[in-house]
Amino acid sequence: MIIVTGGAGFIGSNIVKALNDRGVDDILIVDHIGRGAKFKNLLGLRFRDIQSKEKFLTDTADIRNVDAVFHMGACSDTMNYDGDYVLHNNYDYTKAVLKFCVERRAPLIYASSASTYGLGLNGFREEPECEDALNPYAFSKLMFDRYLRQRLDKITSKVIGLRFFNVYGPQEAHKNKMASVFLHMHEQLRADGRIKLFKGIDGVADGEQRRDFVYVGDAVKVCLWFFDNPAENGVYNCGTGQAHSYNEAARAVIKAVGVGEIEYIDFPDVLRGKYQNYTQADTTKLSGAGYDGGFTEFDDAVKEYCAMIDRNGGYFFD
Numbered sequence: 001m002i003i004v005t006g007g008a009g010f011i012g013s014n015i016v017k018a019l020n021d022r023g024v025d026d027i028l029i030v031d032h033i034g035r036g037a038k039f040k041n042l043l044g045l046r047f048r049d050i051q052s053k054e055k056f057l058t059d060t061a062d063i064r065n066v067d068a069v070f071h072m073g074a075c076s077d078t079m080n081y082d083g084d085y086v087l088h089n090n091y092d093y094t095k096a097v098l099k100f101c102v103e104r105r106a107p108l109i110y111a112s113s114a115s116t117y118g119l120g121l122n123g124f125r126e127e128p129e130c131e132d133a134l135n136p137y138a139f140s141k142l143m144f145d146r147y148l149r150q151r152l153d154k155i156t157s158k159v160i161g162l163r164f165f166n167v168y169g170p171q172e173a174h175k176n177k178m179a180s181v182f183l184h185m186h187e188q189l190r191a192d193g194r195i196k197l198f199k200g201i202d203g204v205a206d207g208e209q210r211r212d213f214v215y216v217g218d219a220v221k222v223c224l225w226f227f228d229n230p231a232e233n234g235v236y237n238c239g240t241g242q243a244h245s246y247n248e249a250a251r252a253v254i255k256a257v258g259v260g261e262i263e264y265i266d267f268p269d270v271l272r273g274k275y276q277n278y279t280q281a282d283t284t285k286l287s288g289a290g291y292d293g294g295f296t297e298f299d300d301a302v303k304e305y306c307a308m309i310d311r312n313g314g315y316f317f318d
Contacts, residue, residue, distance in 0.1 A: 001066055005030040005053065005097065006073030010172040011111065011164070013041040014220045015070050017171075017316055020046050028063075030056045031073060038174040044317030057096050066106035068227050071097050074111060076137065077178055083136040090140035095147065098159065107158035109226055112235055114165040114212070114279055116142040125282045126163065126235050134274045145235050152233050160226045162219075165239035165281050169216030169305050173314050180213075181246065182302060185253040186309050189260040195250040198267045204277050206264045207247040212239040212280045215301035221293050222286070231289040239281025240295040252299050256306035 002019060006012035007029030016027055025046035030053055033039050042050075051059070053073060075089040094110060101108040117124050118132025128146075133139040145161055152159075168180030185195045197207040222238045247262065254260040267275075296304075305314070312318035 001026045001028055001048065001063070003028045003030060003056075003063075003066060003069045005056070005069070005071045006111075007031050007047070007070075008033055008038050008041050008050070009072060010041075010175060011167060011216060011219060011223075012070065012072035013045065013171045013316075014169070014216050015072065015223060016042075016045050016047060018217075018220045018224060028056075036174055036176075040313075040315055041171045041174065043315070053093065057093075057100070060100060064104060066101070066104050068107040068109065069097060069101050070223060070227075071108060071110035075140075076175070078115065078135050078137045079177075081136055083139070086136040086140050087143070090137070091143050091147075094144045098148070101159070102155055102157055105157040107160075107227065109158075109160045109162065109223055110144075112145050112161040112163040113138065113141040114163050114237070114239065114281065115276075116145060116163060117279070118276075120276060120278055120280075123282060124237065124239075124280060126237060126285050134276075148235070155233060158226075158231075159233045160231065161235040162222060162226075162238040163235060163281075164219055165212040165214050165237070165279055167214045167216050167219050169301070170308055170314050170316055171216070181249060182213075182253060182305060183309065183314060185250055186257065186306055189253065189257050193260050194263045195253065195260060196263050196265050197246050197250060199264045201267045201272070202277065207250065207262065208245045209275075210243040210245045210278045210280070211249075211276075212241070212243050213249065213298065214239055215296045215305070217301075218293075218295045222291060225291050225293055226289075229290060236286050236289065237281040237283060238286070239279075239283065241281050241283040242298075243278060243280040244298055248298075249302070252302040253306060255299070256303040 004012050008031040027047040029050040115138035122130045168182045172179045199206045
């Protein structure tokens with residue numbers, strides 16, 4: 001059996017879909033559905049059962065034969081400043097999942113985050129001197145990465161942390177304000193034909209904030225590569241190694257939709273000092289581990305995603 005925490009969420013449901021495409025459906029999903037449209041992410045997917053995160057950790061005695069745990073579940077709201085809540089969900093719970101996996105010698109592949117690099121002033125290498133945190137979410141992810149590092153020499157089963165950069169693509173509509181800029185840009189175009197981007201600050205030109213955007217299918221491909229292949233335990237960047245500006249992103253969406261223009265709005269005061277103007281994964285460690293699966297061309301991925309949004313709201317299955 002394979003366990004996917006956050007399996008009804010964005011990256012998690014994409015992992016379930018990829019496993020189904022391999023013919024795997026002996027899958028336990030651990031997640032909360034909530035009151036919104038998150039359930040739509042599970043339509044058309046095949047899995048054995050679904051449990052809440054609380055039930056999973058209290059009813060684990062009979063779960064023995066586990067092929068792998070993909071731990072994607074977390075509070076992913078970077079604007080949530082309830083530090084105790086975020087730490088409990090992201091740090092404490094991940095420690096419990098690690099204990100579960102180590103006891104069963106089950107491979108663990110978990111979601112870390114590029115937010116652990118803070119403003120990125122020292123680069124984006126998987127090294128302590130590059131790390132920082134601008135909010136409780138980033139702090140919670142960084143704390144577990146460090147917790148793992150302290151124990152790597154004692155863990156004999158596979159444990160891989162993936163620092164996802166800016167992932168976008170199908171199955172993210174339920175995230176609302178935390179969904180990728182591509183979904184928001186598409187919605188803005190369909191609403192009034194304009195994409196609104198932040199004006200520049202701190203020497204950055206209007207719309208020239210840059211991100212390492214990762215298509216979710218590529219992020220899943222990296223997850224499954226680590227599942228399939230031996231690699232040294234630890235934390236790896238999951239990014240393309242190329243940064244694109246928000247202007248480039250907007251132009252790609254406009255090209256995919258076929259109409260639209262860009263409008264620049266004032267940078268919000270609430271984000272000053274807490275906003276990454278630039279991210280770009282250093283992929284040296286990832287490629288050194290042997291990953292050579294590549295990443296989808298930027299314009300091709302945006303075009304495919306926009307077509308899916310138009311067709312069925314950005315879900316795999318209508």
